[in-house]
Amino acid sequence: MKRRIKALLCCSLAVLLVAGVLGGCADKKESTEPDTTATTATTTTETTTETTTEDLSTTFPEAAAARPYTALEKDSETEFPYKLAEYETHYNSANETRTNNVSVSAKAINNIVVPDGGYFSFNQVVGKRTVIAGYDEASVIRDGEFVDGLGGGVCQTSSTIFEAVLRANCKIVERHNHSLEVKYVPLGGDATVSWGSQDFQFKNNLGTDIRLSMSCSKGTLRCAVWAKDKVDIGDVKIDITQSGEQYILTRTVNGEKNYETKSKYSEPKTTVATTN
Secondary structure (H helix, E strand, C coil), X not given: CHHHHHHHHHHHHHHHHHHHHHHHHHHHHHHHCCCCCCCCCCCCCCCXXXXXXXXXXHCCCCCCCCCCCCCCEECCCCCCCEEEEEEEEECCCCCHHHHHHHHHHHHHHCCEXXXXXXXXXXHHXXXXXXXXXXXXXXXXXXXXXXXXXXXXXXXXXXXXXXXXXXXXXXEEEECCCCCECCCCCCCCCCCCCECCCECCEEECXXXXXXXXXXXXXXXXXXXXXXXXXXXXXXXXXXXXXXXXCEEEEEEEECCEEEEEEEEECECCCCCCCCCC
16 A cells, blocks of 8 residues: 555656756747847937028929030140131120129130031030029029029020130020020020030030130120141031011021021010010
8 A cells, every 4th residue: 555655656756857858848848939029119200301502493404414424624725726707796884783694604615626427405504503503593584474594694605605616616406595685696596505404515516626725804795716636617607587476597508508507586575674
């Protein structure tokens, strides 16, 4: 009887020992499992306001980088001894903000070299007209009326270049007339520009590198086209005729027409006199 009781006690102890061992293993296994308890991450957001010195309502519309061609460089050291053409326009130097804009854009153009076969883009060379770039608010044409906007007056620079390279027999690639009449060039002889929408472009097809020189002083804006090598551009003649409401500019070289562009202008919504 005693032996049976002793055997039962031994069996009970053995069972308890085995259970303890298994329990310890289970605890260890659970401790190696990743903690899946849900955690809450707290994030904070801060609203920042960027201020600018420009009035965005009067800034030329932004667009993708206006770099359609290989960048042009300035060169004031190399000799470009042959003058192919020159054109000058006049502005009211008493209008300080507009005079500043004409001057800033002219300086950006002065001594720019367009290699043989290369292209010139006004917007690419001059860049966006901004306060940081040195431009002021002056009269611009927008939605059929004259209003103040950054860079007003730069179209006189682009139009003066157009008239000069036209006489140098360069190939005109892109040119737009103003929607309203301007007074610094003959009607039909202007070339308006607007960042992101309208550009003035030409190709140097003359067989030699050319350099544009621009000066702006005492109410006169002048652009000259100089060639590195002597070339014959032919007998270039520019003629503008009116047909109804259209102005037709024609370029002939040695008696043959090689360029024509047509312009039409609207009446301004306001009667404010200006020379954009």
